[in-house]
Amino acid sequence: DAKTTQPPSMDCAEGRAANLPCNHSTISGNEYVYWYRQIHSQGPQYIIHGLKNNETNEMASLIITEDRKSSTLILPHATLRDTAVYYCIVSPAGNQFYFGTGTSLTVIP
């Protein structure tokens, strides 16, 4: 079963930062936090993952709280193409993924 809780939907103005929260209060010490997104029922696209330190790549930043019970995915300058369902998943080293319901992000012009 999914071990994460996300808001079902969010809106964000184009050009602004999109901050997507995720709660994972039962995360284990060996579990990573992964973020994926799915556009128009295509295959999910990998965004970023981390264990306990904050991470940044060309797509997004991942902020993990010190107690690791929650995290935030930040898309720094949202575009219309970022409209998608975003999934937060906790898993040890990329093993089986149990998807929750995700957050449907709509970027508004």
Add this chain to the structure above:
Amino acid sequence: SAVISQKPSRDICQRGTSLTIQCQVDSQVTMMFWYRQQPGQSLTLIATANQGSEATYESGFVIDKFPISRPNLTFSTLTVSNMSPEDSSIYLCSVEDRGPGSSYEQYFGPGTRLTVT
């Protein structure tokens, strides 16, 4: 990152028949996974397929209904047997690929959209 292809991309099948979905990856990978996404729903893990061993099925999925083959490190098939309209879904394969440090990432194929009439 691994590049994954699936065949067919979509199909319409009659109830009672079976469909085999192929998943091909451009590099050798140890673990491959099969997921189902029913209309309007999130993804559900069907099974884990490791080369050289029987697939491991999640609760609610059985080998007779979803037989899986994994003949080598770059290929796997999922068969949806004796189909009913409830099997209408998108079926996706994914592979585990090495990430930074000791972590791994999963990469997904484009999916196979199955409609059963």
